[in-house]
Amino acid sequence: MLDIKKIRSEFPALHQMVHDSPLVYFDNGATTQKPDVVIERVQHYYENENSNIHRGVHYLSQEATSRHEEARVIIQKFINAADSKEIIFTKGTTESINLVASSFSKKFISEGDEIIVTEMEHHANIVPWQQVCEEKGAHLKVVAVLEDGSLDMESYKMLLSDRTKIIAVTHISNVTGVINPIKEIIELAHGQNIPVLIDGAQGVSHTKVDVQELDCDFYVFSGHKLFAPMGIGVLYGKESWLEKLPPYQTGGEMIKNVSFERTTFNELPFKFEAGTPNVGGALGLAAAIEYITAIGIEDIEAHEKELLDYGTQQLSKIENLRIIGTSDNKASVISFIFEDIHHYDAGTILDQLGIAVRTGNHCAQPLMKRFGLSGTIRAAFAFYNTKEEIDKLVSSINRVRKMFI
Amino acid sequence: MSIESSAAEIVEEFEMFDTWLDKYNYIIELGQELEGLDSQFKEQKYLISGCQSQVWLTAEFNDGKVYFKADSDAIITKGIVYLLIRVLSGNTPTAIVDYDLSFLEKIGLKEHLSPTRSNGLNSMIKQIKLYALVYQTKEKQR
Numbered sequence: 132m133l134d135i136k137k138i139r140s141e142f143p144a145l146h147q148m149v150h151d152s153p154l155v156y157f158d159n160g161a162t163t164q165k166p167d168v169v170i171e172r173v174q175h176y177y178e179n180e181n182s183n184i185h186r187g188v189h190y191l192s193q194e195a196t197s198r199h200e201e202a203r204v205i206i207q208k209f210i211n212a213a214d215s216k217e218i219i220f221t222k223g224t225t226e227s228i229n230l231v232a233s234s235f236s237k238k239f240i241s242e243g244d245e246i247i248v249t250e251m252e253h254h255a256n257i258v259p260w261q262q263v264c265e266e267k268g269a270h271l272k273v274v275a276v277l278e279d280g281s282l283d284m285e286s287y288k289m290l291l292s293d294r295t296k297i298i299a300v301t302h303i304s305n306v307t308g309v310i311n312p313i314k315e316i317i318e319l320a321h322g323q324n325i326p327v328l329i330d331g332a333q334g335v336s337h338t339k340v341d342v343q344e345l346d347c348d349f350y351v352f353s354g355h356k357l358f359a360p361m362g363i364g365v366l367y368g369k370e371s372w373l374e375k376l377p378p379y380q381t382g383g384e385m386i387k388n389v390s391f392e393r394t395t396f397n398e399l400p401f402k403f404e405a406g407t408p409n410v411g412g413a414l415g416l417a418a419a420i421e422y423i424t425a426i427g428i429e430d431i432e433a434h435e436k437e438l439l440d441y442g443t444q445q446l447s448k449i450e451n452l453r454i455i456g457t458s459d460n461k462a463s464v465i466s467f468i469f470e471d472i473h474h475y476d477a478g479t480i481l482d483q484l485g486i487a488v489r490t491g492n493h494c495a496q497p498l499m500k501r502f503g504l505s506g507t508i509r510a511a512f513a514f515y516n517t518k519e520e521i522d523k524l525v526s527s528i529n530r531v532r533k534m535f536i
Numbered sequence: 537m538s539i540e541s542s543a544a545e546i547v548e549e550f551e552m553f554d555t556w557l558d559k560y561n562y563i564i565e566l567g568q569e570l571e572g573l574d575s576q577f578k579e580q581k582y583l584i585s586g587c588q589s590q591v592w593l594t595a596e597f598n599d600g601k602v603y604f605k606a607d608s609d610a611i612i613t614k615g616i617v618y619l620l621i622r623v624l625s626g627n628t629p630t631a632i633v634d635y636d637l638s639f640l641e642k643i644g645l646k647e648h649l650s651p652t653r654s655n656g657l658n659s660m661i662k663q664i665k666l667y668a669l670v671y672q673t674k675e676k677q678r
């Protein structure tokens with residue numbers, strides 16, 4: 132059992148009035164709030180440890196370097212990677228996917244090859260692959276989504292072919308909260324020696340991730356959706372793959388020797404970390420991970436499941452409200468529409484009532500098209516949310532309905 | 537009625553409301569009053585991009601004046617469009633191009649709409665002014 136009261140007191144941004152109502156923050160799919168320990172860690176870094184890493188012999192530089200590398204180990208343990216050099220720091224999910232798409236395609240994609248994505252992907256896991264396909268004359272193949280929001284595994288099996296070079300699929304849909312059977316997806320791909328990238332942007336904050344158990348080749352996520360600062364993210368890659376991929380960006384930090392005749396690249400993980408990294412962000416991310424690990428991912432999952440079940444039950448009672456994504460394997464995300472009120476109208480009034488939900492297409496236009504929608508309203512619950520807040524959402528929705536109907 | 541006086545009229549109407557919900561209730565009411573467009577005009581050609589909801593806008597030039605008609609799939613957007621049309625429609629291209637739309641700030645609409653929403657508002661205003669500008673140029677050429 133989580134001590135929600137205590138937990139909430141550790142997130143300063145949760146305690147504010149919005150348009151004269153206490154904030155109810157349900158936009159956790161877009162970004163999560165930050166606990167004191169994360170804010171303080173970043174502040175402590177800039178107050179006491181700030182200096183450029185891997186460069187100086189002086190005290191501060193060595194301290195900052197050590198903290199940065201310790202953060203890498205904390206992340207490695209968190210997702211159970213085999214080695215800390217398999218953890219590459221990036222700006223976030225988007226950059227991690229672009230890195231893999233770009234470096235992988237330089238070496239492994241040629242004309243006529245195929246890349247598989249799914250209909251439920253965030254634009255960040257579609258567009259980089261689409262660009263690669265355009266450049267290389269390869270083809271993007273799309274796994275269909277079923278009516279309940281889950282993946283059509285038959286469609287996936289049909290698409291796997293000897294031309295498939297890589298598969299990129301989301302762990303959890305940012306629109307519906309549907310959890311994909313990634314272990315099975317990976318197993319099927321590996322049966323044909325095809326590597327798999329998992330977009331874990333929504334995965335890591337809701338469920339335990341063990342990259343060795345999953346056996347995924349790449350797993351990517353953003354710190355800011357995991358209670359850490361914006362501008363820091365992770366690319367996990369199996370060492371064997373990262374060794375084979377050429378660098379993404381070039382410059383300082385990622386080199387071993389530079390002369391005008393020839394440059395040799397640094398070892399993993401530095402080969403993929405050109406330029407001065409976001410040290411403060413990395414320390415903030417490590418602090419966030421330590422914080423949620425101390426609370427316990429299993430307890431977090433259990434509380435979120437309760438919120439999901441309660442929210443689903445309460446929202447289902449509302450007239451003309453339809454939940455998009457009814458599969459029973461879901462994380463604590465509920466997307467819904469009204470048959471008779473536009474999502475923009477509802478979102479505008481909910482905002483007036485202090486409820487932060489996301490409205491629109493959620494950077495997943497293909498999935499919207501699949502469901503014939505222009506957008507949805509999304510309530511994404513984090514472990515600091517409560518049933519009382521869900522009650523407030525429900526009563527606010529009832530007020531909205533009175534205004535429009 | 538001139539642009540200035542219809543704008544002043546709207547500002548006065550909004551002064552009657554104390555709370556934001558009342559203001560929105562009024563905008564919703566106005567949205568329901570907006571005449572709207574026939575379905576043949578609800579196509580890509582008339583669609584304004586940059587809005588979270590879809591907005592279609594048409595313009596007609598008659599006797600030296602520009603007449604706008606618009607529609608949206610969201611009621612609040614319709615209400616906002618209604619206000620813009622009420623102030624600007626039926627005026628000369630020059631008057632439309634020159635008007636600064638300060639009435640939106642006076643009723644608190646501009647500051648109150650979040651950035652993405654006011655992008656939508658800005659796109660609507662831009663498109664209205666663009667139509668006026670085109671007619672203004674055409675008139676000068678005659």
Ligand SMILES: Cc1ncc(COP(=O)(O)O)c(C=O)c1O
Binds near residue numbers: 225226330332333
């Ligand atoms: C599933 C998914 N993938 C990718 C992203 C992009 O993440 P970021 O903007 O942090 O790079 C998001 C963020 O909304 C997401 O939900």
